[in-house]
Amino acid sequence: MAVSSPFSRLSLRSSLILCITAIILIVIMFLMAAAYAQAYSWTVRQDREQALFTEMYLVESVLLADRGLSLYDSTLDSRMEEAFSGYLSAYHASEGDITRIDMPAVRDDLDDDFRGQLDLYIINESGVIVASTVPEVMYLDFKNYPEFYRSITRIREGNEFVADRVVRSVVNTTEGTVSGQLRKFAYFPTPDHRYLLEMGLVMEGFESQRSELSYVEVTRRIQEMNPSIELIRIFDVNGNLLLERGVNPHTAVNQTLIKEIFTTERDIEISEQDGDRRLHYLYINLKESSTASDMSLVAEITYTQEPLRKVLSQILLYYTLIGVIAVVMGIVMVYVIARFLTTPITEILEDVSRIAQGDLTHTIRSMPNPEFRRLEESINLMIGKIQQFSREIEREKAEIRIAAEIQRTFLxxxxxxxxxxxxxxxxxxxxxxxxxxxxxxxxxxxxxxxxxxxxxxxxxxxxxxxxxxxxxxxxxxxxxxxxxxxxxxxxxxxxxxxxxxxxxxxxxxxxxxxxxxxxxxxxxxxxxxxxxxxxxxxxxxxxxxxxxxxxxxxxxxxxxxxxxxxxxxxxxxxxxxxxxxxxxxxxxxxxxxxxxxxxxxxxxxxxxxxxxxxxxxxxxxxxxxxxxxxxxxxxxx
The missing domain is CATH 3.60.40.10 (PPM-type phosphatase domain)
Structure with missing residues (x-):
């Protein structure tokens, strides 16, 4: 006999009403979780969109600054083109034998037209400097700089004057690093296309002009716009660090990765193992078909997840408090309902467990309310059917075993x-x-x-x-x-x-x-x-x-x-x-x-x-x- 309780005579319908009340509380929890998931998704999406806008703003600002520098660099183009007439005259006078050209004398004749230091270079078909007024770069082989070598080969095989941008020059042949003075270079092929004549001009205004059009102010505004940015670094095509702003959590520059980005011309994103930071490398294409040097840049932006985590923590705390209140209410309701339902269900489970152990002659004991009595009758009827089906299954299994034995004899x-x-x-x-x-x-x-x-x-x-x-x-x-x-x-x-x-x-x-x-x-x-x-x-x-x-x-x-x-x-x-x-x-x-x-x-x-x-x-x-x-x-x- 089941233990009597205040709810023992309630119908199944009444019990379901109480259960549904508890389910509603649980649904509230799921709704809270769904609302938090939506808020989480929205916040993360906003953070990502802000990062995309920041990167787009950085690229556009760099393009604008480079355009200003390009206009400044081009102011010397016409004067340098005119100066090449004297340079070519010296080559014609040598009848193609560059050893007969007095490079310092030619430079002195041309230097009067410029307010700065002018140097001359002659590059042969193999891309090697074979004559120059700068002895430190004699016999520098530009094949070590494949992209630049292809550009000067194209110029040497052409017939036109080409003015380059103001770029860093090679320090010396031994080191080969492109981190020397800022120079304005220009090129003119010899008529026989055996050599490429080159001028390099150094002026005081180069450094100051680039300071005025620098990227410092741009990066400052970007960091103010996006507090998740921890560090911004900008590198040129030779791997030189042009700018570094922010707190630097890294000890070295990944030059291999920088070189890969310039080679593939594709952006790369790297997440640190702890997930606290992610590095986004932006390739900024500043190539110009009319120049020999590649002015492209790579911007390294380090994002920290700390601001995003703070916002998500506040949202989580808010929804957790609401969820706790709902859970407490649900527990109270579930306790009351479970007390009513578990007693007869436990008795049914005990009987079913005994039947499951093989005692098919055992029947379900009498239940206290109409619904459970119907369940009792159904289970007892099911047991009878199971006994009948078990006998049929055993007979079919025996037939299948015999068929399997017969089939094996065919092999x-x-x-x-x-x-x-x-x-x-x-x-x-x-x-x-x-x-x-x-x-x-x-x-x-x-x-x-x-x-x-x-x-x-x-x-x-x-x-x-x-x-x-x-x-x-x-x-x-x-x-x-x-x-x-x-x-x-x-x-x-x-x-x-x-x-x-x-x-x-x-x-x-x-x-x-x-x-x-x-x-x-x-x-x-x-x-x-x-x-x-x-x-x-x-x-x-x-x-x-x-x-x-x-x-x-x-x-x-x-x-x-x-x-x-x-x-x-x-x-x-x-x-x-x-x-x-x-x-x-x-x-x-x-x-x-x-x-x-x-x-x-x-x-x-x-x-x-x-x-x-x-x-x-x-x-x-x-x-x-x-x-x-x-x-x-x-x-x-």
């Missing part, structure tokens, strides 16, 4: 032995009975018939159809019948008895034991694999006709091959190639071919074991979905 009990060939076979059904089979048919003393087949479907119907197909084929296959005649006659008989939708894919071949000649018919079956040792490759024996049992009076073509020493013939069903792993991936013909190639020099049994082991290792814990059948024939060494 060859012994593997044929041959002095020249070794054979191995296996059949593993997916259920107790299956539709796959293989067979060895002794045709005469010199030849042997080999069969592998796969009946459509599984279970008892497939097993019966398999027995029919095997019996018909065995009755017709003789040494006097050609392989195509055997299959065509068998197909007509099978099609006459086949139920709707039943068919069998089958591979049948005859093997001459002395010569190794094989004649085969592939009736819609998975293409067997032939490994030829002489050719060191695998061949697939493609279908030569339709599956058997589909329609009568079908014709089949015949294929031929010869198994020589070391050759391997692999017959299989789709249970091998269509074995799936827990990720729903298929084993496939490629992995089967790899397994055959890897074990080609082993014995037939070892080849079979290797293939099956790889299939089972690939499938892992996944359930076998189809019958697996394998037959291996190997010509002995």
């Amino acid at each position: 060859p009990r012994e593997i044929p032995e041959s002095a020249r060939f070794e054979i191995a076979a296996m059949n593993i059904p997916a259920q107790e009975v299956g539709g796959d089979f293989y067979d060895f048919i002794p045709l005469d003393e010199r030849s042997l018939g080999l069969v592998i087949a796969d009946v459509a479907g599984k279970g008892i119907p497939a097993a019966l159809f398999m027995a029919l197909s095997r019996s018909i084929l065995r009755a017709i296959a003789t040494a006097d019948n050609r392989v195509e005649e055997t299959i065509e006659e068998s197909n007509s008989l099978i099609a006459a008895d086949a139920a709707a939708g039943m068919f069998v894919t089958l591979f049948y071949c005859t093997l001459e034991k002395e010569t190794g000649k094989v004649s085969y018919v592939n009736a819609g079956h998975n293409p067997p694999l032939h490994y030829c040792r002489k050719e060191k490759r695998l061949h697939s024996l493609l279908p030569t006709g339709m599956a058997m049992g589909v329609m009568p009076d079908m014709s089949y073509s015949v294929g031929h091959l010869t198994l020589d020493t070391g050759d391997v013939l692999v017959l299989y069903t789709d249970g091998v190639t269509e074995a799936f792993n827990q990720n729903d991936e298929e084993f496939g013909e490629g992995r089967l071919m790899d397994a055959v190639c890897a074990s080609r020099d082993m014995s037939a049994r070892e080849i079979l074991d290797t293939i099956y082991r790889r299939v089972t290792e690939f499938a892992g814990g996944a359930m076998q979905s189809d019958d697996i059948t394998l037959v291996i024939v190997r010509c002995r060494d």
Whole structure:
């Protein structure tokens, strides 16, 4: 008898009303969680959009500043172009022999036109400075700077004056670093295109002008706009650090990464392992087709997650307080409801547990309210049905076991032995009975018939159809019948008895034991694999006709091959190639071919074991979905 309680006489409807009240409280918690998730998503999205706007503003500001510098740099273009007339005159006077050019004298003649230091250079076809008024850079090889070398080669092969931007020069030939003085360079090819004449101008205004158009003010405004930015650094194409603003949490510059960005011209984002910071490298394309030097920049922006975490913590705290209140209310309601429901449910569980342990004669005890009494009657009725179904299931299991034993008798009990060939076979059904089979048919003393087949479907119907197909084929296959005649006659008989939708894919071949000649018919079956040792490759024996049992009076073509020493013939069903792993991936013909190639020099049994082991290792814990059948024939060494 159930323990009496104040709610023991309530109907199930009343109990459900109380339960729904508790569910409403729980729903409130989910709504709070959904609201927090939405607020979280919105906040993170806003943070990302702010970062994108910041980066766009930085790029546009840098482009604007570079445009101003470009206008300033171009003010000297016309004067430098005019000065090249004297430089070219000196080259003409030397008749192409640059050793006859007095470079310091030429420079002094041209230097009067400029308010600064002018230096001259001559670059040969190999990109090497072979003459200069700056001895420190003599024999500098510009092939070490591939992008710049391509630019000056293009200028040398042309016919026009080209003015470069104001850029850093190479310090000296030994170091090769591009971190020297700011110079304004210009170029003019010689008429014979053997050399490229170069001018380099140093003026005091270069440094001051770049200070006025620097990126310091831009980065200051950006950091004010976005408090998540911890550090901004800007690098030129030579890896020189042009600007650094903010708190630097890093000890070194990743020059390899900077170089990669300039090479690929793509942005890169890196997150630190602790997730507190992320670095975004922006490639700013400042290339100009009219100049030799690449003025592009890379901006490294370090974002910290601390401001975002503070905002999210405040939102989480707010929703947590609301959730706690809802949870407390829900617990109170659940306690009251559980006290009413658990007592009769516990008694039912005790009775059901006793029944589950095998005592099917036990019945459910009487319940206190109408709804539970109906449950009691239903469970007792179910127990009666279970007893009846259990007896039927045991009878069906016994029948299936008998069918499985009978089916196993259809498979060859012994593997044929041959002095020249070794054979191995296996059949593993997916259920107790299956539709796959293989067979060895002794045709005469010199030849042997080999069969592998796969009946459509599984279970008892497939097993019966398999027995029919095997019996018909065995009755017709003789040494006097050609392989195509055997299959065509068998197909007509099978099609006459086949139920709707039943068919069998089958591979049948005859093997001459002395010569190794094989004649085969592939009736819609998975293409067997032939490994030829002489050719060191695998061949697939493609279908030569339709599956058997589909329609009568079908014709089949015949294929031929010869198994020589070391050759391997692999017959299989789709249970091998269509074995799936827990990720729903298929084993496939490629992995089967790899397994055959890897074990080609082993014995037939070892080849079979290797293939099956790889299939089972690939499938892992996944359930076998189809019958697996394998037959291996190997010509002995």
